[in-house]
Amino acid sequence: MTIESSFRRANHICNRYITKVEQAGLSVSVLYWGFMPDHFDNALHRHSFFEACYVVDGEGSYFEQNRQYALNKGTAFLSLPGEWHQIRSQTGLTLCYVAFELDEVPTDAYYAKSFRRLAELGQNVVPQADITPTGHLWQALIASFDLPGATLSLAVKQISASLLLSIADLHAPAPADSADTAEQPAETNTLFRQAKRYIDDNMNNELTLVTVSKHLHISSRHLTRLFQENLGQSFVHYIQERRVQHAAWILLNEQTPIKDIAIQCGFQSVHYFTRIFTRELGVSPAKFRRIQFAEGRSGQLHYPPKMS
Known part of the structure; x- marks a missing residue:
């Protein structure tokens, strides 16, 4: 050739x-x-x-x-x-x-x-x-x-x-004494990236500081610090936010009953799911789905909204 x-x-x-x-x-x-x-x-x-x-x-x-x-x-x-x-x-x-x-x-x-x-x-x-x-x-x-x-x-x-x-x-190689390693973004932090992946892969399970930190073989305090330093938010708030985001995606793309969505996203009950979802997005899961069919297909609704 x-x-x-x-x-x-x-x-x-x-x-x-x-x-x-x-x-x-x-x-x-x-x-x-x-x-x-x-x-x-x-x-x-x-x-x-x-x-x-x-x-x-x-x-x-x-x-x-x-x-x-x-x-x-x-x-x-x-x-x-x-x-x-x-x-x-x-x-x-x-x-x-x-x-x-x-x-x-x-x-x-x-x-x-x-x-x-x-x-x-x-x-x-x-x-x-x-x-x-x-x-x-x-x-x-x-x-x-x-x-x-x-x-x-x-x-x-x-x-x-x-x-x-x-x-x-x-x-343009970095100087030998460069502090770039300490300044790398959150996604380059291996432990933080592994924690986020584990959370996404186990959304329907119980996700506590203890379970996730044990999976990563680090202390709960270390895991707490990772989320605070990289996202400026607590581990618990991040878990809730990801559960809500995942639930919203299912509501937009599937016809799964709301009680089953609550289970898939790891909420203790449909009532707890509704309360957290409404607090985060300002609308109940059922209404969120209705708005999607009324407005979303025409491009008026944009999701996911920017969350903290």
Whole structure:
């Protein structure tokens, strides 16, 4: 299989299907991908976004900020937003590149800080990047399209997401004494994430501080602190909130009787369920369901509402 055909498939699939990378706390828009078997000179130009390139093979030069950098097999180079740059090669470069920008609003502070550091302190050229995670990920992405009939797979999407994150680490690594680990968002806290998953998976069971903390092999005090530090609310209030949210979803999407919904969502009785649901959403479960059929299908009702 020729590299031309692999690159042709990569260009088609990546530019059509991998235009956004999203995960907990992060959203990155991908403006375009490029897989070029023979890249020669281009004009001096600049972008308002990041463009990360990787030299699969060949030799050439990269110009940015009145400086010239040698390009060889395995070199990674990054064009920063607003910087004039140019690629030159007399013999041609086998080149891969991706243009992207951070979506600021849905992205949390931890990732935003990493991409700000990339924009401010990003190293333009990294030689021998083929031995780094970024180089390995580029090579894995290319290999995904080597077979005839290659299509978009889950692996390709995950490789693409990992590649974009690795670019920030490669070109602007965090200082050795960085306190970023302590500043990571709630979703990056493994114990907190495990606690939330356990709660969602066992919604119809009794969920107390003791049962959940035992499952995680931590103290009840530690579990209480996790919810207070990450959400600013108590463990008990979070449980009630999740039960109500789950119940509201069932009311909107299924015809399950209300007494059965109370059981599925872990409420002690239908009366207790009605009282908590009404307190949280300002309307009883039965009325909530009636409103859904009267107004929700027309788009007038939006759920779930923002809860604390």
